[in-house]
Amino acid sequence: MDFSNRSRSKAGVWCSRLVCEGRPALVLALLLSSAHAQPQPPVDSMAWRVQACSACHGDQGRATPEGYFPRLAGKPADYLFRQMLNFRDGRRSHTQMRYLMAHLTDDYLREMAEHFARREVPYPPPLRPQAAAQVLAQGEALVRQGDAARALPACVACHGAAMTGALPAVPGLLGLSRDYLNSQLGAWRTGARHAQAPDCMAAIARKLSVPEVAAVSAWLAAQPVAQGGRPLAQLPGPAPMACAGMELR
Amino acid sequence: MTSRSIKAWLLVAALLLLASVATVAWLNLRGEAPAPQLWREQGAAAPASPAMLEKGAYLARAGNCMGCHTAQGGAEYAGGRGIETPFGVVYAPNLTPDAQTGLGRWTADAFWRALHHGRSQDGRLLYPAFPYPQYTRVEREDADALFAYLQSLAPVHAPARTHQLRFPFDTQAALAVWRALYFRSGEWQLSKGATPEWNRGAYLVQGLGHCAACHSARNAWGGSLEEGLLRGGMMALQDWYAPALGGAHLPRQELVQLLQTGVAPRASASGPMAEVVFRSTQYLSDADLQAMAVYLQSLPAPAPPAVPAARASDAALGAKVYTQHCAQCHGAQGEGRPGAINALAGNRAVNLEDASNVVRMVLQGGYPPATAGNPRPHGMPPFSHRLGDAEIAAVSSFVRQSWGNMAPAVGTIEVYRAREKRRH
Numbered sequence: 001m002d003f004s005n006r007s008r009s010k011a012g013v014w015c016s017r018l019v020c021e022g023r024p025a026l027v028l029a030l031l032l033s034s035a036h037a038q039p040q041p042p043v044d045s046m047a048w049r050v051q052a053c054s055a056c057h058g059d060q061g062r063a064t065p066e067g068y069f070p071r072l073a074g075k076p077a078d079y080l081f082r083q084m085l086n087f088r089d090g091r092r093s094h095t096q097m098r099y100l101m102a103h104l105t106d107d108y109l110r111e112m113a114e115h116f117a118r119r120e121v122p123y124p125p126p127l128r129p130q131a132a133a134q135v136l137a138q139g140e141a142l143v144r145q146g147d148a149a150r151a152l153p154a155c156v157a158c159h160g161a162a163m164t165g166a167l168p169a170v171p172g173l174l175g176l177s178r179d180y181l182n183s184q185l186g187a188w189r190t191g192a193r194h195a196q197a198p199d200c201m202a203a204i205a206r207k208l209s210v211p212e213v214a215a216v217s218a219w220l221a222a223q224p225v226a227q228g229g230r231p232l233a234q235l236p237g238p239a240p241m242a243c244a245g246m247e248l249r
Numbered sequence: 250m251t252s253r254s255i256k257a258w259l260l261v262a263a264l265l266l267l268a269s270v271a272t273v274a275w276l277n278l279r280g281e282a283p284a285p286q287l288w289r290e291q292g293a294a295a296p297a298s299p300a301m302l303e304k305g306a307y308l309a310r311a312g313n314c315m316g317c318h319t320a321q322g323g324a325e326y327a328g329g330r331g332i333e334t335p336f337g338v339v340y341a342p343n344l345t346p347d348a349q350t351g352l353g354r355w356t357a358d359a360f361w362r363a364l365h366h367g368r369s370q371d372g373r374l375l376y377p378a379f380p381y382p383q384y385t386r387v388e389r390e391d392a393d394a395l396f397a398y399l400q401s402l403a404p405v406h407a408p409a410r411t412h413q414l415r416f417p418f419d420t421q422a423a424l425a426v427w428r429a430l431y432f433r434s435g436e437w438q439l440s441k442g443a444t445p446e447w448n449r450g451a452y453l454v455q456g457l458g459h460c461a462a463c464h465s466a467r468n469a470w471g472g473s474l475e476e477g478l479l480r481g482g483m484m485a486l487q488d489w490y491a492p493a494l495g496g497a498h499l500p501r502q503e504l505v506q507l508l509q510t511g512v513a514p515r516a517s518a519s520g521p522m523a524e525v526v527f528r529s530t531q532y533l534s535d536a537d538l539q540a541m542a543v544y545l546q547s548l549p550a551p552a553p554p555a556v557p558a559a560r561a562s563d564a565a566l567g568a569k570v571y572t573q574h575c576a577q578c579h580g581a582q583g584e585g586r587p588g589a590i591n592a593l594a595g596n597r598a599v600n601l602e603d604a605s606n607v608v609r610m611v612l613q614g615g616y617p618p619a620t621a622g623n624p625r626p627h628g629m630p631p632f633s634h635r636l637g638d639a640e641i642a643a644v645s646s647f648v649r650q651s652w653g654n655m656a657p658a659v660g661t662i663e664v665y666r667a668r669e670k671r672r673h
Contacts, residue, residue, distance in 0.1 A: 043589045051578065052614050052628030055635060089322025096631055098321075098611065102619035103511075103527040108625055 046115040051114075052100060060118055063175070064119040068183075071175050075139065076231050077110070077117035078169035082195070082245065084109040091194035093187075123175045123225040131218035135211075140218030142212060143173075152207050153240035157215070165231035169246055174225045181217035189213070200243035265417070276429035277374065281366050285357040288370065297397035305398025308391055311537070312384070312457035313529035314399075317341040318660065327351075327405040332378045333486045335471065337376040337414030347404035360396040366434050374424045379473070383459035386437045386452070387649070392548060395540045399601045431472035446536075450544025453478075453537060458529075463491040463521065479548055483603065484615075488670050489520040490603040496550020498597050504542045508533070510622030514587065515596050517617040519610060519625075527618035554602050554657075560650065561658035563639070567647025570640050573650070576630065583652045594652035604659045608667045638664040 041047040047060075053072065056062055061072030072080060086092040088101035093195070101109065129136055143163070146154035156163060156172050165172035173181070187193035188205035195201065209214070239246060259522035275609035297305075309315065318341045320329035328351075343351040352360070359370040367381035368374055375381060387395075416425040435458065439448050454460050455477065465473045466482035473482075481493035503513040508530040511518045518526040530538065561567060572581075578590045593599050598606050614631035617623065632641065642661045649656035 043586045048589065049625055049627050052616060052630045055614065055630030055632065090320075091322065096633070099613055100616055100628065100631075103523045104616055104626075105619045105624065108619045111625065156394075 034168050046111065050112055050115060060119045060121050061116040061120070064124065068177055068179050070177075070180050071123075072116040073119035073121040074229050074231075075163055075170055075171050076167050077113045078167075079165070079171045079245075080113035080116055081110050082169065084113065086195060087206070091196070093192050120217060120228070123229050126222050126224055127178075129218065129222035131215070135215045136214070136219045136222065139215035139217070142208075143219060147207075148205055152204065155220075157237060157240050158235060158243075158246070160232045160236050162226040162232075163220070164225065164227055164229050166235045167231050167233055170231070170235065172225075172229055172231060173220050174223050175229060176221065178217045178221035181220055182213060185213045185217065186210075196244035198242040198244055200239075200241050200245065203241065204244075205234075254501065271348060273425050273429045277425050280434050281362070285358055286356050287362070288354055289356045290354075297394075299399065301394050301397050302401050304391075305394035305401075307532070308395045308457060310397055310529055310532040311453060312387075312395070313525060314344065314395075316524055316528050317378075318344045325406065326399065326402055326404045326405040329407060329410060330411075331410070333468075334376075334378055335485045336418035337412065339376050339412050339414070340410035342380075342409045343405065343407045344399050345402045346400045346404040347406050350406055350408045351404060352399060353404060355396075356391050357396045360399075361392045362391050364395075365389075367428065367432060368400065374421055374428060376414075376424065376428070380459040380462045382432050382476075383456060383461055385432075386456040387435045388437055388452075391457070412462050427472070430470070444543075445544050446540045447547060449537065450540035450542070453533075453541050454544050456548075458541065460494060461632075464494050479545070480551060483605070484521065487521060488605055488667060489609060490601060490605045491521070492597070492601055492606075493551040494545045495548030497546045498550070501539075501542045501546060504545070505535070505538045506622075508538050508541070509535075509620070511617040512591075512623050512626065515592055516598065517591055519598070519615050519617065520606065523615070524617045526620060531618070531620040531622065553583070558650070558655050558657040561643065561646035563643045564642065564647060564650070567643035567645075570636065570644040571647050571651075574636070575644065578629075579648075583648060583654075593648045594654060596654075599648055600654050600656045602657060604645060604649065605657070605667065607649065608641065608659060608664055611641050611645055612664075612668060633668065638668065 033105045050061075053061060056067075056069040057072050058067070058069070063069055063071035063073075083092065084097075084101050084104075085106070087094060087097040088104070090098070141153070143155040146157070155173060158166065159173050160166050160170075163173045184193060185205045185208065188199075188202045191202070191206065193202070197217075205213070235246070266595075315546045317323055317330055317332055318326050318328050320327070323329055324345070326344040328341045330341050331338040332341060345351040346353040348354055355370055362388055363375060363379075364381060364384045365369070366385070367377065367379070388451050412419065424651040437452060440451065443451075459477060461473065461476035463484050464479045464481055466480060467470040467473050467485065471485070477495040481491055483490050499507065499513060499516060503516070507513040507516050507518060508526060510531065511523065511526040528610065579585055579593050583593035583596075598610075601607075610629060612631060612633040616628040617626040619626055636644070638661045642659045645664070646658040648654065
């Protein structure tokens with residue numbers, strides 16, 4: 001996977017809209033004010049140990065709605081932990097993530113996951129919808145109802161009516177960019193992304209057509225985040241299909 | 250030319266060809282005593298003592314057998330990892346005692362021949378991606394312990410993957426020629442004048458440790474004739490520079506600490522070395538690591554570069570990028586943060602004449618290995634998507650030429666090449 005689908009500034013540097021579109025002074029002011037507001041954590045804290053993550057996933061794993069990289073803050077710890085194992089052990093493919101995880105132990109990865117799961121960082125408002133109303137309606141219908149005729153479960157059946165995920169291991173679907181959502185569903189369809197078997201999301205994604213993936217991603221990326229983005233304490237109902245990703249480990 | 254003289258010339262040519270084939274064959278097989286027994290029936294392995302198994306497990310760590318013989322996320326020692334070489338990909342085979350796909354029907358004699366002479370059970374010549382040019386120095390007793398340990402693993406059924414090598418490198422004939430040129434099977438020789446500690450270090454470094462596989466320069470054919478000196482070299486395809494190991498570039502205790510924990514005050518194990526520490530050296534005893542350090546520091550230190558370092562053309566940009574992105578962790582004077590973040594001032598990796606490792610670190614960041622001695626390492630963020638080639642070149646040059654560092658500047662084109670070739 002690379003970053004070629006993202007826009008480049010004139011300077012040839014990847015950057016967020018805020019920085020690239022002429023408001024660096026504002027960013028600097030924000031950074032300085034936050035530096036004054038909070039004392040720096042000690043160098044042996046987890047915040048320092050996970051500096052490597054912030055370059056892409058944002059300060060405290062907050063990400064940004066403009067960027068490609070997914071948010072980590074507030075996601076269920078078990079979900080984050082498994083994804084790091086998946087990168088390290090080759091079930092998910094991303095050269096940079098694999099490289100960073102390659103020589104870290106399960107214990108340490110779990111600690112990192114718990115660190116990010118505990119971050120309570122406000123979500124920014126979503127971007128304006130980036131698709132036609134008809135497409136968005138199709139996306140919403142798939143997310144909320146699924147398609148019984150194809151035994152396609154609704155996203156909300158596991159990810160919750162507010163789509164903020166459920167403990168211990170179902171991630172929220174909001175606050176992610178359309179590009180990221182498209183890319184993940186696409187990777188499941190083509191077999192580039194895996195989870196432990198039975199891999200429910202791979203089975204679901206393979207039932208979706210390319211336009212359906214685009215519709216679901218476009219609609220999800222445009223939704224505001226409810227209940228502070230906090231995941232449900234448990235699955236909203238019985239799981240519609242077998243899924244190793246939901247089991248506690 | 251008469252038909253008679255043509256015939257004479259043909260005869261001469263045929264004889265010459267025959268002589269070269271015979272020479273290559275002789276160079277491949279010399280010193281090899283016929284192995285008493287190469288195959289064994291299933292279930293006929295003699296049980297090994299717990300002490301022997303423990304020794305074998307330790308030696309398997311020292312040789313990092315697992316490093317190549319385990320696929321990403323796969324069963325340990327069951328093979329399947331592809332080793333990229335300039336000649337194609339060589340897949341490491343299954344070392345578990347599975348009768349069909351592993352070493353289940355091997356004998357200790359066959360294992361010894363593979364380690365010592367680089368030949369498989371069926372007589373095939375083995376590719377030197379399996380570092381038998383170094384393992385040939387492993388003593389028979391150690392080879393037997395190693396074999397006993399591998400035989401004690403749970404068998405895993407995992408058929409070997411076919412190597413993906415280009416012609417002619419996929420032929421046994423080409424391999425035979427390579428071996429005739431670059432491989433000598435050897436016995437481990439104690440150096441009488443040296444201390445037992447030095448000898449132990451030399452044995453581990455030159456044998457199972459196979460440090461020379463990376464830390465020596467290679468020619469276009471992947472051969473090295475000076476590997477004992479560990480003068481350092483570029484790792485083919487990986488684009489990491491494995492530095493020279495001779496001389497006391499770190500205090501001895503810091504070198505031991507680096508091998509044991511992955512970090513030391515002015516160094517950390519990155520890239521391929523992170524894996525070596527993670528899977529191998531962190532498990533070695535204090536005494537063995539001390540011995541290795543003693544031996545390595547007794548090797549000649551690399552000569553300083555003859556030409557003065559080229560100065561950076563854009564020092565102002567380098568300083569600006571450093572202040573913005575690096576100083577928060579590495580400090581305004583490149584002093585780092587003790588116990589957490591490496592100092593850049595006086596850092597050997599930063600000062601290597603070849604800038605590959607600095608550029609790779611800026612592009613990809615990385616975590617030193619999580620080890621028993623440093624279970625929660627601090628990580629460096631990747632900057633490949635945040636900084637352009639010119640900025641990375643400028644900041645790399647800046648850290649190489651500030652605070653007393655005096656290494657050659659880095660050009661934009663070097664960063665571009667590193668970015669394009671980045672694979673791992």
